[in-house]
Amino acid sequence: MAQVAMRESPGRSFMPAAFRNAGADALCMVAVLLLAALIIFLFGGAAMQRVVTYAAIMLTAVLGLQIFSGNSGIVSFGHAAFAGLGAYATGILTMPAALQRTALRDLPQFLAGYELSFFAALAMVLVLAIVIGLLTGTPLLRLTGSSASIATLAMLIIVYTLLVAGREITRGSQPFYGVPREVGLWTAVGIASVALVAARLFRETAFGLATRAAANDERGAAAVGVDQRTARLAAWVVGTVAAMAAGAMMAQFLGAFSPRDFYFDFGFTLLAMLIVGGMNSSLGAFTGVVVTIAVIEIVRRFEGGGEMFGLHLPVLFGLTQGVLAIAMILVIWRRPTGLFGERELNLLRRPGGRAIPASAQPPLHVEHDRLAADHLSRRYAGVVAVDDVTLAFDTDSITGIIGPNGAGKTTLLNMLAGDVEPSAGTVSIGGAVRAASAFRFARSGVARTFQNIRVFPAMTVLENVVVAARQVEPDLGQAEAAAMRELSRMGLEKSADQPAARLAYGQRRRLEVARALALKPRFLLLDEPAAGMNAVETAELVSILSAVRTERRIGVVLIEHDMRLVMNLCERIVVIDHGRVIADGTPAEVQNNPAVIAAYLGSRTARAKTASETTANETA
Known part of the structure; x- marks a missing residue:
């Protein structure tokens, strides 16, 4: 657009x-x-x-x-x-x-x-x-x-x-x-x-x-x-x-x-027409019908037999369906998305053009609220991923969750976002206990990003954000304007009309954050938002998150392995090891906590010891 x-x-x-x-x-x-x-x-x-x-x-x-x-x-x-x-x-x-x-x-x-x-x-x-x-x-x-x-x-x-x-x-x-x-x-x-x-x-x-x-x-x-x-x-x-x-x-x-007349043959013809033209667009349906009807009319002239190029053709029952099947297979082989692809005409859209953002919106201030986990646990068969965690996160704060790999950080975040049902315990938003349901949590003010990026690749960059904005804005026009504001914040406005699949990795990360912010959340949960970014992109992300927190007074909870980002951005740090909270405090307090030092350095020492033993065995 x-x-x-x-x-x-x-x-x-x-x-x-x-x-x-x-x-x-x-x-x-x-x-x-x-x-x-x-x-x-x-x-x-x-x-x-x-x-x-x-x-x-x-x-x-x-x-x-x-x-x-x-x-x-x-x-x-x-x-x-x-x-x-x-x-x-x-x-x-x-x-x-x-x-x-x-x-x-x-x-x-x-x-x-x-x-x-x-x-x-x-x-x-x-x-x-x-x-x-x-x-x-x-x-x-x-x-x-x-x-x-x-x-x-x-x-x-x-x-x-x-x-x-x-x-x-x-x-x-x-x-x-x-x-x-x-x-x-x-x-x-x-x-x-x-x-x-x-x-x-x-x-x-x-x-x-x-x-x-x-x-x-x-x-x-x-x-x-x-x-x-x-x-x-x-x-x-x-x-x-x-x-x-x-x-x-x-x-x-x-x-x-x-x-x-309305059984398998009819159903197959409908599918063939749609697949030939392109299933994902009305343009594909339109052109698929035109092309397929032309093929059917030509083939039917020979289905009953006759002369062609001097050759006598016998009666061939089912020739029409057979030709349709071959045509469909050829199209799937050569053009899996159909003859006309998966996009519409888009006559008024200028792909790659600079989208013009709407007039600025006054800063959005969120009232004080709390996201709380009460004795939260999650078990997978015999494995305890999260073990009796009780935490509370307030708006107008930035909290970092850190810990060794496999400590249970992402599982905890998934439960806080309603994406995973706890084996025990509850999650409450603003004092109200919520049953696990990701889309209801999102509508209640909890937005999130994923460790493995989950953008919508077949949709445009703008549509990715409009999907979220549409949940909180009264109409499509205001949703588009809100989406453009978030894309401009993340430096993606020039890519608004491109399919999200074309974005570079770092841009996809920023798109996911823009999409989450379009929900106007009270809490923003980020799972390794700087993963795969270079130092410049990471610094830009820190600046953006700080500005969002100042502007909207929302609560930010992030999982991150980049300690420089965590220490520079977060006011509070929660450390998890083996599914349990082992430290909770300011960056300075956490850095000097013996349990944290043991969790990190202990695992490193064990790895170093294993490596040295392996080297010694090979030498021997």
């Missing part, structure tokens, strides 16, 4: 840059779709108009799949089932009553005799889609990754089985006929245009950002307040609505259909 939303006057702001950019992209794709439809309408025959109508219907279904799978990273087979449910619901609601009495003699009374227009039926189908999306998504999305994908496949099989078994409603495996054919070129193109706009804008909403962040790194997303289940459920419901809308159009486009 070349420019972030800036406040024009109190109570009024420009449209967020992300939405401006997404809107421009969507309008461009809609313009191409409408232009193609107009050309076909004016110069193409009935057969070509039918092909474009079918393509628009498939585009709506593929966009429904992209809204969920493209943002969540979970491949779904269930959207084919939703299209089938939309088709049967529309067929029942729009079928003439007289024909319904003969074709569906045993139809339950509460479903009979509606005879609605297509758009009236579509409205009812969309409401039904929201209900079905919530009912299926709530239990299904408790799973993640391949488990969730397998669950969607099971759902496809279940829906197919129910459609075949429900003969009184669906006519079973027999064709469901008699549906009015009211969906033509402009109806299909109009609904597909709405789906295009919805899919492109969804990426930039709070739900879209959160879903993409969780797909990149679940722990990292939780640490900035993302409730991944809620975010994925939103994407699932919106995708369900689009898929059932496509099914509703398909019903009145075909006029007659059966459960097999």
